[in-house]
Amino acid sequence: MAGRPVIEIDDLVVEYGRGRKVTRAVDGISLRVNEGECVGFIGANGAGKSTTIKTLMGFIFPTRGTVRVFGSEAGTVESRRRIGYLPEVALYYPFMKARELLELYGGLQGLSRSELRRKIPMLLEEVGLAGKGETLLRNFSKGMQQRLGIAQAIIADPEALIFDELSSGLDPVGKFDLRQVLLKLKSAGRTIFFSSHELTEVESLCDRVVMIHKGRIVTEATVRDLMKPLNEFGVIFEMPNGREMPPAVAAHQPECDGGRWRVTIRDPADYAAAVAALTAAGASIVSTASRTRSLEDYFISLVRSGDGTGGRGDAS
Amino acid sequence: MRAVWLIARSVLVEAVRRKEIYVIVLASLGLIGAVMTVDFFRLEGLSKFYREIALKIMGVATALTVIVLAARQLPREFEARTIYPLLAKPISRTTFLLGKLLGVMLAAGFCFTLFSAVFLAGTLYLGSGLHAGLYAQYLYLQMIQMLVLATMAFLLSLLMNLDAAITLGAVFYALSSVLMSAVSYIYDWVGAVGKVVLLALTILLPQLPLFDLSEKTVHAERVTLGGEWTWTALDAPTMAMLTAYGAVFAAVYFGLSLLLFRRKPL
Incomplete structure (x- = not known):
């Protein structure tokens, strides 16, 4: 504004x-x-x-x-x-x-x-x-x-x-x-x-x-900015053989676990983009999960952390 | 000016709707009524007796009402936190205090109007004469006195707690005449420092008996039927000086109150 x-x-x-x-x-x-x-x-x-x-x-x-x-x-x-x-x-x-x-x-x-x-x-x-x-x-x-x-x-x-x-x-x-x-x-x-x-x-x-x-x-x-680091969206997927990891997913450093990949994304928009990229690349999405912390969770951790940064270490 | 009036009206509404104001007024009216029953005993000079008691009650009851009402205006606002939404509006603290003062003075006028109606009805009933000019001057000077008392009560309420402010205001009003007599009596007996202190007291404290024309109003009678009065109304220069005297005290007390109030964190 x-x-x-x-x-x-x-x-x-x-x-x-x-x-x-x-x-x-x-x-x-x-x-x-x-x-x-x-x-x-x-x-x-x-x-x-x-x-x-x-x-x-x-x-x-x-x-x-x-x-x-x-x-x-x-x-x-x-x-x-x-x-x-x-x-x-x-x-x-x-x-x-x-x-x-x-x-x-x-x-x-x-x-x-x-x-x-x-x-x-x-x-x-x-x-x-x-x-x-x-x-x-x-x-x-x-x-x-x-x-x-x-x-x-x-x-x-x-x-x-x-x-x-x-x-x-x-x-x-x-x-x-x-x-x-x-x-x-x-x-x-x-x-x-x-x-x-x-x-x-x-x-x-x-x-x-x-x-x-x-x-x-x-x-x-x-x-929105405040909530961004508080959210977590997890995707477990399988990539078809020989296909490269889409950049929208690779950017979030996915980890391989017995042939299945697991990635954690914080921004909802990034999450949506990653899912779209995986679908376009022919990946098989095994599961998705989201964990959203509320502003209240953040506020409580902030007050209890003592330094007032809620453990984020910043005050942006 | 409209803001001052709106605040004043809220003070008046409070004064009229709160029961304690009525207790003072009704008790006083009861006393005035009781004096009239003395008529049954055919006492000599009943009308004078009636006038004296009624005017005293009228003055004391109105003064107490004014002291209580004025002293509690600001502490009550702070305590109940009603002051926050009021001072959040585009009005200055000066306007706020002026409105409060006007409201207290309107309440004093309301009390005098009520008392006057009863007093005049009683006077008419007893068939005694009343010097209209002196009575009007009595009311006017009483209102000047109420202005001094109201501003003094504002100041006291900003310097001490509510109970102390009311007590000190009432004690000063009650002892004002005695205090001034005592000062003039002991002046010759004290040393140089004492004289300075007494002189300072005489100058710094308002001499409230100057505003009391009740004795003259009580004892003003026609010498002969339709003839001269034993006491005449005060001349214009005297009234002007008394007005100025009261106005100076009221202005000083109000100014000091404003100084304290404007700096007060809420």
């Missing part, structure tokens, strides 16, 4: 505390999110995800480095004009009705009364709260509050969405509904940057994944 940068973080350091009790929550991270991208920001608890997002919103201040949103310094009114934000945990005024709350948030984003009157019922329906506009928020469950949070984040059709812990507090139906909302926003070209513990969600929604561990970015790659 080569759109205009929406989020630009350069050498960000955030420290909490004073004197000897200083804790470095974010340790020199740099990151770009471009227009139209959907980027997942993942890491274990305490890795620095929420601190980074709070810095983006201007809730906390960088100890060092710069953070810009839509070209403006993070925290300025201008930087927040085109953003929709969902906090990690937010409770909403219990003494207000859902409609009143959305009127407040929409009004603060500059929507007129007539726009609010038109939009609020549609928005409530979109997030699965149809008919709840006149209900006091003290009667809302955690999941309902989270849905309302999503509604307030998207009420002004923001160009970029920043969600801290995307589906926190949502039941499976809520998660599904939220995914539909996000897919719709993504297809409309909105920039989405979110942290999440739901790695399947990240896998299914994101173009790119940024992994943070102990305040540092350890992996930044497209989901």
Whole structure:
């Protein structure tokens, strides 16, 4: 993706505390999110995800480095004009009705009364709260509050969405509904940057994944590139006598085992090409097998490896 | 300006819908009503007695409401994390705090309106006269005092925890008149350093009794039927000076609150 940068973080350091009790929550991270991208920001608890997002919103201040949103310094009114934000945990005024709350948030984003009157019922329906506009928020469950949070984040059709812990507090139906909302926003070209513990969600929604561990970015790659070394496709085949090994297969260093060949390929596209080449060469395919590790497997190995590289030894 | 109003309205909605505000208001109204039953004893000067008690209750109840409401605005927002989605909108922290202040002042106005309706009904019922000009000035200066108290409560809530802020705000309000009397009484008895400290106290702390016209309002009576009043309304320059005096304190407290709030990591 080569759109205009929406989020630009350069050498960000955030420290909490004073004197000897200083804790470095974010340790020199740099990151770009471009227009139209959907980027997942993942890491274990305490890795620095929420601190980074709070810095983006201007809730906390960088100890060092710069953070810009839509070209403006993070925290300025201008930087927040085109953003929709969902906090990690937010409770909403219990003494207000859902409609009143959305009127407040929409009004603060500059929507007129007539726009609010038109939009609020549609928005409530979109997030699965149809008919709840006149209900006091003290009667809302955690999941309902989270849905309302999503509604307030998207009420002004923001160009970029920043969600801290995307589906926190949502039941499976809520998660599904939220995914539909996000897919719709993504297809409309909105920039989405979110942290999440739901790695399947990240896998299914994101173009790119940024992994943070102990305040540092350890992996930044497209989901496809990240998943490539995690997959394994095995083929056992027999080559007709006198036929040369097709280059698409030879490249993956097949091993001969009692007249049968065995090859392991990581890239799905390479795997497809190898099978096609073998078929064209008249090889007899005895068996195929695939072993796909999930992003979650990778994430767990990353966190447990200690060095934050998940045993891959790189941080590309 | 619309953002300030929207935030202020949410404060007012909270003040109106939360039960503790009604407890203060209803208890005070009950007390005012109880004073009127004294009529059965045919006491002399009942209307004056009624005016005095009612105005005192009105001032104290509204001040307590304002201190509690103002002091808890920011700590509650931090605690419940309701501040995050609000400050994620394109509004500055200055706008946010101004909205909170306006909301508290609207709540104070709501309390005074409620009390005034009861007070005036009682006055009418007792058939006693009331100097309308003085009463209007009393209400106006009370609102100036509420502005000072609200900004002070904001500042205290940013310097200490909620309970301490409410307690200190209420204690200062309750002891303000005593404190100032004590300062003037002991001034001649202390040494040079003590004099500087007392002088600093007199200058740095707002003298809330200056905003209290209740005594004049209570004792203002016509000398003869349809004739002159025993007490007249304050002249314009005095009112302007009192307004400026309150505005300076409110501006200083608000400015310091803003300074702390703008630097506060959330």
